[in-house]
Amino acid sequence: MTAEAAxxxxxxxxxxxxxxxxxPLGLLVDPMTWRTAPYLILASVTGFVWFxxxxxxxxxxxxxxxxxxxxxxxxxxxxxxxAGAMLERRLLRLALGVAIPDPYxxxxxxxxxxxxxxxxRDPATWKDLGYLLLLFPLGMVxxxxxxxxxxxxxxxxxxxxxxxxxxxxxxxxxxxxxxIPESLPWxxxxxxxxxxxxxxxxxxxxxxxxxxxxxxxxxxxxRVTHLRASRxxxxxxxxxxxxxxxxxxxxxxxxxxxxxxxxxxxxxSKFDSDPEEARELLTQAHAGTKAAITELRDLARxxxxxxxxxxxxxxxxxxxxxxxxxxxxxxxEITTRPPxxxxxxxxxxxxxxxxxxxxxxxxxxxxxxVAREDERVVVxxxxxxxxxxLARPGGGLAGLADRAATxxxxxxxxxxxxxxxxxxxxLPYEW
Amino acid sequence: xxxxxxAEGAGAVRVVIAEDSVLLREGLIRLLADGxxxxxxxAGDGPGLVDAVREHEPDLAVVDVRMPPSHTDEGLKAALAAxxxxxGLPVLVLSQYVEERYATELIGRGAAAVGYLLKxxxxxxxxxxxxxxxxxxxGTVIDPEVVEQLLxxxxxGHPLDALTSRESEVLGLMAQGRSNNAVxxxxxxxxxxxxxxxxxxxxxxxLDPAPDDHRRVLAVLAYLGRV
Numbered sequence: 001m002t003a004e005a006a007x008x009x010x011x012x013x014x015x016x017x018x019x020x021x022x023x024p025l026g027l028l029v030d031p032m033t034w035r036t037a038p039y040l041i042l043a044s045v046t047g048f049v050w051f052x053x054x055x056x057x058x059x060x061x062x063x064x065x066x067x068x069x070x071x072x073x074x075x076x077x078x079x080x081x082x083a084g085a086m087l088e089r090r091l092l093r094l095a096l097g098v099a100i101p102d103p104y105x106x107x108x109x110x111x112x113x114x115x116x117x118x119x120x121r122d123p124a125t126w127k128d129l130g131y132l133l134l135l136f137p138l139g140m141v142x143x144x145x146x147x148x149x150x151x152x153x154x155x156x157x158x159x160x161x162x163x164x165x166x167x168x169x170x171x172x173x174x175x176x177x178x179x180i181p182e183s184l185p186w187x188x189x190x191x192x193x194x195x196x197x198x199x200x201x202x203x204x205x206x207x208x209x210x211x212x213x214x215x216x217x218x219x220x221x222x223r224v225t226h227l228r229a230s231r232x233x234x235x236x237x238x239x240x241x242x243x244x245x246x247x248x249x250x251x252x253x254x255x256x257x258x259x260x261x262x263x264x265x266x267x268x269s270k271f272d273s274d275p276e277e278a279r280e281l282l283t284q285a286h287a288g289t290k291a292a293i294t295e296l297r298d299l300a301r302x303x304x305x306x307x308x309x310x311x312x313x314x315x316x317x318x319x320x321x322x323x324x325x326x327x328x329x330x331x332x333e334i335t336t337r338p339p340x341x342x343x344x345x346x347x348x349x350x351x352x353x354x355x356x357x358x359x360x361x362x363x364x365x366x367x368x369x370v371a372r373e374d375e376r377v378v379v380x381x382x383x384x385x386x387x388x389x390l391a392r393p394g395g396g397l398a399g400l401a402d403r404a405a406t407x408x409x410x411x412x413x414x415x416x417x418x419x420x421x422x423x424x425x426x427l428p429y430e431w
Numbered sequence: 432x433x434x435x436x437x438a439e440g441a442g443a444v445r446v447v448i449a450e451d452s453v454l455l456r457e458g459l460i461r462l463l464a465d466g467x468x469x470x471x472x473x474a475g476d477g478p479g480l481v482d483a484v485r486e487h488e489p490d491l492a493v494v495d496v497r498m499p500p501s502h503t504d505e506g507l508k509a510a511l512a513a514x515x516x517x518x519g520l521p522v523l524v525l526s527q528y529v530e531e532r533y534a535t536e537l538i539g540r541g542a543a544a545v546g547y548l549l550k551x552x553x554x555x556x557x558x559x560x561x562x563x564x565x566x567x568x569x570g571t572v573i574d575p576e577v578v579e580q581l582l583x584x585x586x587x588g589h590p591l592d593a594l595t596s597r598e599s600e601v602l603g604l605m606a607q608g609r610s611n612n613a614v615x616x617x618x619x620x621x622x623x624x625x626x627x628x629x630x631x632x633x634x635x636x637x638l639d640p641a642p643d644d645h646r647r648v649l650a651v652l653a654y655l656g657r658v
Contacts, residue, residue, distance in 0.1 A: 250497070250527060251452070259455050261551060262455070265556040288454075
């Protein structure tokens with residue numbers, strides 16, 4: 001968890017220093033700066049490793065292509081570099097805060113040729129290769145600049161200490177710093193160079209991030225295809241939901257009310273001839289009406305809980321937890337309310353997760369957590385049950401994943417056989 | 432009490448019910464029993480209805496449109512299937528929604544002894560039992576709302592526009608399957624006046640005046656359904 005979330009109500013340090021978060025002091029205390037610098041240095045190492053690995057495996061596979069081992073070797077190499085690119089995306093997210101979702105097309109279920117096509121025809125595969133090869137020269141430059149700048153800055157700032165230690169510094173043959181007063185102006189130069197270094201490091205990180213988004217991220221075309229598919233599934237999910245509501249109404253409250261009206265009709269016709277039975281029918285109709293009211297209330301809440309509109313996620317999720325058959329701990333750590341669409345999807349993800357838990361998991365306890373992480377609302381539902389939860393196509397969880405996708409959110413299900421289950425949704429805060 | 436072809440020989444009307452909601456099925460059985468109509472079998476789905484009709488040879492089948500497994504128009508299909516096994520079997524179809532298309536499909540297969548009512552009509556016990564008996568006797572009963580849908584489904588310059596408002600009323604009641612007598616009673620006019628309206632309607636719509644009550648109804652419905 002980031003420092004921002006650890007101290008709720010108090011702004012992070014970089015926002016409270018003079019000159020603002022983009023000023024020199026702001027950059028100095030921004031944890032991002034101190035994650036960027038090591039990343040840039042590391043980039044030269046990973047770039048070198050990938051260059052060596054690819055420089056060996058790709059030519060070897062191509063040379064062996066005539067023999068039958070060439071193709072499998074090439075496929076393995078491609079999978080390897082895709083794995084490398086995936087690792088790099090995680091690393092970029094940690095170090096530079098650049099979130100790049102994996103852009104790959106969904107893998108076909110069967111067929112060797114279609115699987116090969118999936119690997120070879122996906123532009124993402126080749127863009128991954130480009131990035132990894134580019135990482136070597138780029139990493140070298142970035143690491144070199146970073147290291148030189150930091151060493152010079154530190155060296156100049158440390159002049160008085162060097163003088164005290166008796167190690168004079170020669171800038172040129174005639175310019176030698178060996179007294180404290182002489183060293184002091186150089187400290188000033190060092191401070192200025194540090195500021196330059198901070199900006200240069202952040203700028204390199206930013207540019208590297210841009211390049212990574214361009215090469216490791218989905219192109220416009222893929223993004224459009226992906227969005228179109230998820231939107232279509234979202235629409236389908238909404239349609240399925242309406243059908244379910246109609247079905248519930250038809251089989252539930254409508255039938256009950258029909259039975260009530262039937263009882264009442266019979267009661268009316270028996271009022272004079274058989275008052276005893278008429279009374280019994282009225283009692284029955286009364287009970288039926290109450291049952292219909294309960295059913296309608298449950299259904300209405302299932303369509304959209306009024307409390308969610310009125311009081312937000314905390315209240316709505318607490319009410320949901322209270323109706324669950326096991327103890328559910330609810331923590332909501334967001335201060336401002338996200339847009340209604342986001343709240344609603346978050347709510348229904350929790351509702352579905354808890355329903356599934358009650359039905360299948362045999363869990364004894366569960367927890368729900370809603371928190372803000374950067375620009376996202378993160379919803380997590382955990383239980384200690386038997387696991388095995390899946391987003392089957394057409395199922396409730398898959399439908400919610402599609403609904404989340406329509407607002408650029410994502411649903412992750414971790415539920416190994418034997419448990420425990422974690423269902424995590426990441427939704428945008430702004431929509 | 433009216434007795435129909437299928438009721439002849441048997442003392443009371445014998446009915447087979449197909450309805451998937453247990454609550455309503457039980458209610459219907461008691462309601463019919465109140466009116467002296469015996470339920471000989473009750474099914475919860477389409478195939479069950481067909482089997483029951485084959486086994487019990489009832490005077491009437493009362494069928495819910497929407498039943499498992501498809502939960503769409505299972506009941507309607509089963510009713511048509513039952514009629515193909517026993518041609519002329521009176522069928523009263525109950526539906527939660529008014530769909531004139533269902534009604535025209537039922538009537539389109541040609542025939543008398545057909546009823547199509549909204550489920551909520553069971554609330555008026557007397558009228559409902561009357562409808563059951565009329566269908567069992569070979570008559571036609573169409574829900575007023577269906578008729579309204581049929582009548583409202585017309586375009587500009589339609590022959591129906593030529594009818595006076597009283598004639599429209601008469602046509603509506605006639606399309607529900609009511610006899611001249613019943614129409615006259617409902618509108619507080621004499622039977623002769625009704626007959627005059629009817630021949631005027633038939634003239635304006637270009638239909639052959641048929642002497643038989645229910646064949647006349649079918650002609651009207653077919654006419655309305657065609658438009």
